[in-house]
Amino acid sequence: MITFGPHTRIGVFLWRAFHARPGQVRRFVLWSLVEAAPAFVIGLAVARAVDAFTTHQAVAGLSWTFLLGLSWIFAAVGGRQVVVTLATIVEPVREELLTTTIRGALEAGRDDPAAVTRANLQVEVARDAFTGVIGSVKAFLFALLGAVAGVVALMPELLLLVLPPLLLGLGAFLFSLPELARRQHAYLLADEATAESLVTVTAALGDIAASGDEDHAARYAGARFDRQRRAAGRLATVTTLRTVVLGAGAWAPILLVLAYAPRLGATPGVVLGTLAYVMQSLTPALFNLASGLGESGVRLWVTLARLRAALPPPREETRRAEGVHTELKGVTFAYGPRALPVVDRLDLVIPEGEHLAVVGPSGIGKSTLAALIAGLVVPDQGRVTVGGVPAARLDRGQRVLIPQEAYVFRGTVAENLGDHDPRRMRQALDAIGAAHVKLQATELGPADRQLVALARAYLADAPLVILDEATSCLDPAAEARVEQAFAERGGTLVVVAHRISSALRARKVLVMDGTRVVAGTHQELLAASPLYADLAGHWDPRLRQVS
Ligand SMILES: Nc1ncnc2c1ncn2[C@@H]1O[C@H](COP(=O)(O)OP(=O)(O)OP(=O)(O)O)[C@@H](O)[C@H]1O
Numbered sequence: 001m002i003t004f005g006p007h008t009r010i011g012v013f014l015w016r017a018f019h020a021r022p023g024q025v026r027r028f029v030l031w032s033l034v035e036a037a038p039a040f041v042i043g044l045a046v047a048r049a050v051d052a053f054t055t056h057q058a059v060a061g062l063s064w065t066f067l068l069g070l071s072w073i074f075a076a077v078g079g080r081q082v083v084v085t086l087a088t089i090v091e092p093v094r095e096e097l098l099t100t101t102i103r104g105a106l107e108a109g110r111d112d113p114a115a116v117t118r119a120n121l122q123v124e125v126a127r128d129a130f131t132g133v134i135g136s137v138k139a140f141l142f143a144l145l146g147a148v149a150g151v152v153a154l155m156p157e158l159l160l161l162v163l164p165p166l167l168l169g170l171g172a173f174l175f176s177l178p179e180l181a182r183r184q185h186a187y188l189l190a191d192e193a194t195a196e197s198l199v200t201v202t203a204a205l206g207d208i209a210a211s212g213d214e215d216h217a218a219r220y221a222g223a224r225f226d227r228q229r230r231a232a233g234r235l236a237t238v239t240t241l242r243t244v245v246l247g248a249g250a251w252a253p254i255l256l257v258l259a260y261a262p263r264l265g266a267t268p269g270v271v272l273g274t275l276a277y278v279m280q281s282l283t284p285a286l287f288n289l290a291s292g293l294g295e296s297g298v299r300l301w302v303t304l305a306r307l308r309a310a311l312p313p314p315r316e317e318t319r320r321a322e323g324v325h326t327e328l329k330g331v332t333f334a335y336g337p338r339a340l341p342v343v344d345r346l347d348l349v350i351p352e353g354e355h356l357a358v359v360g361p362s363g364i365g366k367s368t369l370a371a372l373i374a375g376l377v378v379p380d381q382g383r384v385t386v387g388g389v390p391a392a393r394l395d396r397g398q399r400v401l402i403p404q405e406a407y408v409f410r411g412t413v414a415e416n417l418g419d420h421d422p423r424r425m426r427q428a429l430d431a432i433g434a435a436h437v438k439l440q441a442t443e444l445g446p447a448d449r450q451l452v453a454l455a456r457a458y459l460a461d462a463p464l465v466i467l468d469e470a471t472s473c474l475d476p477a478a479e480a481r482v483e484q485a486f487a488e489r490g491g492t493l494v495v496v497a498h499r500i501s502s503a504l505r506a507r508k509v510l511v512m513d514g515t516r517v518v519a520g521t522h523q524e525l526l527a528a529s530p531l532y533a534d535l536a537g538h539w540d541p542r543l544r545q546v547s
Pocket of ligand 1: 335342360361362363364365366367368
């Protein structure tokens with residue numbers, strides 16, 4: 001199982017991608033061996049064919065040439081299988097990245113609707129880069145293996161002329177990789193800053209011209225261009241050094257073979273064969289590796305680091321509670337460290353089976369209280385528990401909160417209600433007063449959409465239901481029907497009231513009045529809370545009467 005989280009180490013994650021699938025990796029290696037047939041045969045065939053032709057053994061020469069051709073057919077078959085098996089290693093990585101990052105983007109996405117699209121694009125980049133890295137590393141390793149085996153078969157001493165400069169070049173390149181990655185990352189950031197400054201400036205062109213602020217705008221964007229230019233220069237320096245080092249590592253073996261191989265007793269065929277290994281196989285593979293690691297590898301690293309940074313902290317494990325007896329003890333909550341608390345040292349008990357209405361003026365904190373009870377926000381001080389479990393860690397199936405405008409997917413009403421027996425779905429819709437809504441309907445008005453969301457909550461079997469002005473788009477009679485249905489359904493019902501009539505139906509009412517909170521029955525509150533008496537009287541003067 002490979003998992004990607006905010007604390008995942010990228011190297012470990014990529015390593016696990018292989019480790020988790022030993023069967024597929026074995027198949028990948030075997031097919032890569034088949035694909036690498038020419039990397040082994042090329043020099044040997046050239047050497048033997050040249051020596052055979054120069055000694056007038058035409059049949060032997062032709063046979064070696066034919067063998068070389070045959071190895072390319074093997075390579076073609078192996079290459080196809082390599083692509084197929086590589087997909088079985090890469091695709092699960094993509095799936096894990098996609099699941100984790102889309103989930104993270106959805107959690108954080110309320111303020112950033114483009115987050116999901118961005119995460120999706122970045123995962124595609126990571127997938128392509130990962131494929132590129134594996135491809136180039138594999139190609140180099142097998143080219144090296146093939147060349148070493150081939151040169152050993154030709155004349156083992158020649159390895160001393162080929163391998164040391166090549167490995168030195170490779171070592172120097174690998175050594176430069178972290179610096180290359182750093183500079184590439186810096187360039188990427190500078191590039192994004194430039195783009196952002198251009199968007200800002202172009203969007204404000206009218207205002208800039210009107211206020212005569214052109215110079216300031218030019219300096220603002222110009223500074224970012226300069227930073228990007230410097231970053232590009234620094235990147236170019238390492239890239240140039242890298243090319244020089246690699247070039248030396250790749251071309252030095254050719255000179256050494258030409259200069260010393262004949263002195264060591266190599267025939268012209270063996271010299272040509274060894275050069276074929278170096279020039280046809282090793283050098284292209286080395287440059288391919290350099291661009292694979294230097295470009296795809298760095299892109300992979302940077303993209304994964306970004307995807308990881310965008311992930312929200314891991315959610316705490318949820319727990320099932322025994323019942324939903326809810327308690328708030330000394331709960332204080334503010335939106336931000338410097339904001340005044342919306343809820344201040346609140347103590348509240350909502351016993352199992354309670355029907356509670358929450359009333360108060362607009363903006364007083366009713367929705368915040370609903371979110372605290374649902375565990376969607378966590379108190380700064382104090383605690384909220386449901387059945388003894390912190391509300392934020394309560395099993396998601398045990399509570400449901402319906403906001404003012406609940407989401408409804410595209411699709412039929414039945415699809416929105418979930419995987420239930422059609423008769424149950426019909427009963428739920430009838431119970432909440434949506435008898436007119438057809439299960440196969442797809443086009444719904446706002447009130448019916450809300451009714452569908454309410455029916456979904458009704459079917460959900462959650463013992464704690466919180467309606468946060470969820471019926472405000474319905475008329476008073478429809479609202480009454482919904483609340484009655486939920487009250488009769490059983491469990492605890494908390495209704496953030498849009499109309500005072502919701503309070504009349506509830507067994508208990510909570511009045512939020514600034515940070516002062518008073519709870520009681522309708523009658524008790526008429527006497528105890530001037531605000532409540534006022535709200536009730538405003539709605540219907542007869543309600544102001546204390547009986
Ligand atoms: N995400 C938020 N960030 C910052 N402030 C917020 C946020 N959500 C709400 N607030 C502020 O907190 C206060 C309480 O808001 P809340 O939505 O809980 O009140 P409410 O009583 O439910 O209001 P309404 O009846 O209008 O829905 C308000 O001043 C509101 O502006």
